[in-house]
């Protein structure tokens with residue numbers, strides 16, 4: 484290839500890179516489908532149980548070790564900040580984590596085979612502008628599968644109630660109607676949180692599920708994907724085109740994966 488050809492590839496890459504920057508921080512606007520949490524490899528965990536059986540890796544994936552330690556030690560790119568700012572940032576991110584929770588509410592402990600029922604997942608916090616919410620079969624970052632693999636069928640598109648209290652369908656509409664929108668994972672938009680002001684978004688996702696045909700005990704777990712740095716001034720910057728970006732960058736460790744405690748529903 485000529486030098487000019489190589490130069491063009493370099494230019495194309497530089498032009499394309501910011502588009503990628505708007506993909507994970509910014510949620511998953513293109514992947515309008517089920518996801519499994521293994522995809523969020525960059526994200527950090529809040530509990531070592533989320534990687535049970537992974538040996539020392541489970542501890543390494545904890546936010547305190549994977550993300551906050553890099554900030555406190557002033558590793559790149561956090562070396563841009565003064566030591567006192569790094570300490571303040573770590574503190575604020577911990578506050579965001581403490582206030583970013585996912586809970587399963589309103590589910591029947593027992594249902595009839597083939598019966599339809601609602602399950603509500605409530606999420607708080609998250610840096611925004613979006614957060615990701617899904618239903619899986621186990622609370623494990625590497626081994627979880629979408630809840631549908633456990634036999635739960637999603638009936639109709641999930642109902643997303645954004646932080647403004649209104650239903651939203653913007654993300655789901657990105658999936659062609661002919662493919663159906665009965666997915667186990669959604670993006671919620673309109674999210675913002677501010678640990679200094681003590682303000683945290685709260686949203687709800689209501690899934691209608693149909694129970695499996697065969698009696699038995701079936702698992703159900705909620706999973707939460709959110710960012711932390713964009714909830715802070717110290718941990719974010721404004722990109723002229725793509726808006727707020729996390730200081731740790733696209734490949735940073737400032738994303739999180741959290742699970743609800745596992746729920747077991749008895750199908751009779």
Ligand code: HEC
Nearest residue numbers: 507508509510522523525614615710711712713729737738
């Ligand atoms: C290349 C690293 C990387 C991968 C891989 C990744 N993410 Fe993230 N993600 C991030 C970062 C960094 C943030 C946090 C932004 C912040 O701190 O504010 C984030 C944040 C998010 C958010 C919240 C949006 C936001 O702007 O804060 C969602 C939802 C999300 N990720 C879902 C996923 C899903 C689903 C996958 C797998 C398909 C995935 N991510 C894979 C890096 C990644």
